[in-house]
Amino acid sequence: MANTPIQPVTPALSVNKTPQTSLKRSIDPLILSAIAVVVCVSLSAWWLTRLVQPPSAVTINPAAPATQAAQSATAANANPVAPFAQLSKAQAQTRVQDALAIFVETQLLLESTYDITPWGDAQLDAAKNAALAGDAEYLQENFAPALAAYQAANVQMQALVESAERRYQTALQAAVTGLNSYNLTEAKDALAEAMQVKPDAAALPNLTDRLQSLPAVINGLRNSRNALLQENYQEALDTLTKVQQLDPAMPGIAALVTEARQGQRQQRINELLSNGFAALAQTNWERARQSFQRVANLQPANNVAQAGLQQVSQRYEIGQIKTFQKQAESALSKEQWATAIQHFEAILAIDANIALAKDGVSQARRHGNAERTLTKIQGAPTKLSNARLYADAERILNDAQTLQFIGPKLTAALAAVSTLLEQYRDPVNVLFLSDNATEITLSNVGVLGVFSEKRLTLRPGQYTLRGSQVGCRDLYRSIQVLPGMPPVDVRCEERLQ
Numbered sequence: 001m002a003n004t005p006i007q008p009v010t011p012a013l014s015v016n017k018t019p020q021t022s023l024k025r026s027i028d029p030l031i032l033s034a035i036a037v038v039v040c041v042s043l044s045a046w047w048l049t050r051l052v053q054p055p056s057a058v059t060i061n062p063a064a065p066a067t068q069a070a071q072s073a074t075a076a077n078a079n080p081v082a083p084f085a086q087l088s089k090a091q092a093q094t095r096v097q098d099a100l101a102i103f104v105e106t107q108l109l110l111e112s113t114y115d116i117t118p119w120g121d122a123q124l125d126a127a128k129n130a131a132l133a134g135d136a137e138y139l140q141e142n143f144a145p146a147l148a149a150y151q152a153a154n155v156q157m158q159a160l161v162e163s164a165e166r167r168y169q170t171a172l173q174a175a176v177t178g179l180n181s182y183n184l185t186e187a188k189d190a191l192a193e194a195m196q197v198k199p200d201a202a203a204l205p206n207l208t209d210r211l212q213s214l215p216a217v218i219n220g221l222r223n224s225r226n227a228l229l230q231e232n233y234q235e236a237l238d239t240l241t242k243v244q245q246l247d248p249a250m251p252g253i254a255a256l257v258t259e260a261r262q263g264q265r266q267q268r269i270n271e272l273l274s275n276g277f278a279a280l281a282q283t284n285w286e287r288a289r290q291s292f293q294r295v296a297n298l299q300p301a302n303n304v305a306q307a308g309l310q311q312v313s314q315r316y317e318i319g320q321i322k323t324f325q326k327q328a329e330s331a332l333s334k335e336q337w338a339t340a341i342q343h344f345e346a347i348l349a350i351d352a353n354i355a356l357a358k359d360g361v362s363q364a365r366r367h368g369n370a371e372r373t374l375t376k377i378q379g380a381p382t383k384l385s386n387a388r389l390y391a392d393a394e395r396i397l398n399d400a401q402t403l404q405f406i407g408p409k410l411t412a413a414l415a416a417v418s419t420l421l422e423q424y425r426d427p428v429n430v431l432f433l434s435d436n437a438t439e440i441t442l443s444n445v446g447v448l449g450v451f452s453e454k455r456l457t458l459r460p461g462q463y464t465l466r467g468s469q470v471g472c473r474d475l476y477r478s479i480q481v482l483p484g485m486p487p488v489d490v491r492c493e494e495r496l497q
Helices: 023-051 066-078 083-113 121-139 143-180 184-197 204-229 233-246 253-281 285-298 303-313 316-333 337-350 355-379 381-385 387-400 408-425
Strands: 428-433 439-442 446-450 453-458 461-468 475-481
Touching: 083 121, 083 143, 121 143, 143 184, 143 204, 184 204, 204 233, 204 253, 233 253, 253 285, 253 303, 253 355, 285 303, 316 337, 316 355, 337 355, 355 381, 355 387, 355 408, 381 387, 381 408, 381 461, 387 408
Parallel strands: none
Antiparallel strands: 428 453, 439 446, 439 461, 461 475
């Protein structure tokens, strides 16, 4: 029986370019080729089996006519059987079919999973053309070139799959990064690219939900941080709970929740400590003990609470505190500011959280600073001519007048500074006389020019005059501007030799 050659039917893989969304039309040519190959292989295998069947399987009829044996021998000599060649051919066909099957499977994976338009169209066409070249060689039973062509097509098709997956993973990571960094535009663009490359990816619905929730998440996080800054910890926790419901995957929320809970806990501890020390100041020992004990239950290692409990148990310290308090208040009434500070600090050495002592130190320092500042103003009254320094002095005077402990020293200082401010408050009319030849310049005012008589309204204080005239030595003169001052005569009289 003679081998019947396969009729060359070219399966046009890419004759007419079709969109990737039409999967069936895109892969029909290759599927038809694969079916044809499988049929050919099955026939070849059957034919090969017949060719290599051992002689024992053939039933010989000894009564057959000699003419039949002669005819059989003649037919065998006309079509000699080559079993090894047939087996090699079948193996080559199998390898080619396997390569083609891989190509079809990869193409199915690519077109059912990814959208490579438009960046991968040229590469896809090149892979299909390589497969078509393999078809042509296969139909001519040139199995080695056919195998090489299919393998080359497989490499190109696999490269397309890998490239599509890389593009998808890159866009996916960019979308996650944009979401986690609250960048709405970046996340939206990256997610759109990921959906275009791999529309049915399992990770995309969740990211889409996160993207839709992102504006509300950003607003919620902003509100929770503002609440934390304002120490409204319960409000912050309520807001963060809503944010977690919107986007459980958003990083950093757990840390903010922890911060809010710790702040709320510390706020409660601070309130209890404050209540405890207030009770100590009021000699309410039981209420103080309860407050400090609650702190110890919440935070056993809290040193302040332990110290408070110790103070309750050691009542004699209260007597010491009261003694120092009386001494400090006596020093304040005598304007002995440094002594008052020492007594208040003695109280703080016993318990650094007693508000009375803290306020006393602040008050004593305020009195001492006021006395020193008022004395300094008296020592340099001319600086009051500066508007800014005058305003500062006036503010210092007003603050000092509100002090609680005003004794003789502060009273005298307040009166003196008040008088100076009165003197320097209103501008003074000053008459300047000259020789109509000397150019006069006045500090803080500028050039007055040449004149015989000029009137200016100046703030009280010290000024410097400069007189310049050709042929004369420059004249410098300091004047004190005060109410009721006489005219100022300025002229250059010392001639240059």
